[in-house]
Amino acid sequence: LLWGGDDEQKAEQARGNKDARNWQDEAQKLVETTMRLYWKSRPSAQRTDVQESSPAPFNNNDDSDSDINDIMAEYERHRRTLISQDIDEDWNSELRRYLKGIPKNVNVDTDLVEWWSDNAKLYPTLARIALDVLPSQASSVPCERAFSSAKLTGTDRRSRIKAEFFEILQILKATWRDNLINL
Structure with a gap:
């Protein structure tokens, strides 16, 4: 990035500004905090509690069916464990994926609200944030x-x-x- 990073902060501090900030770091922290909040309130996070019912087990007495029931029960326990965990890697991986990729179809004339609407499936959490913020009037x-x-x-x-x-x-x-x- 071109400005607001560690070098600029050190230069400001050298000029006597004790309150100089690394604005890139501040922006990164703000985005991560916002992603965490939006991630917890995402629609799929609210639906997982409702969808926790386990499938009906097989009721045959055959040994192979018993093995299948054991496998299904183990799978269900594992699935519930994953659902109950607060997995921060998901919002974090979405953010990292977005930051690593440079969209080729974005230029100065791009309608960002439309772009985020079109890319909501690829970056669902970021799209929710962008669509909440971008339509707001920036100037008074x-x-x-x-x-x-x-x-x-x-x-x-x-x-x-x-x-x-x-x-x-x-x-x-x-x-x-x-x-x-x-x-």
Whole structure:
């Protein structure tokens, strides 16, 4: 990676910044913590408790059937042990697999929400995180613009406008803004 790593942290500390951080390390810790949280709340983790019923054993008295029953019982014990363990390797292996591979179909113009939707089966936990975070507005500028527009609408002369009419005016302004021609 190009910036924010150990070298930059040491350079900042040499310049007297005692609080300098290795931002790559901080980002890695944040992603791992988030992956752990999302992994525990994944749909398959919640369904494993319901799916723990064991298959019905065979009821024949034949010795070969008895061997099959023993094998099936051993398999079922092993399966339940694996289900009950909190296996962190799975989220970790998903993250490592993602970090090792460089997607060839991603460029500057890629719609990341669409990309993560398309790759949700390959990286299910990361896709859930990405689809929770990416659609969120990164900047507060549009929100501030809406409040500024409301300030212009809600002048002293219009102070008696009811809330629903005020909302209608704001929606009309936003809708017509780009379509009005100033003569």
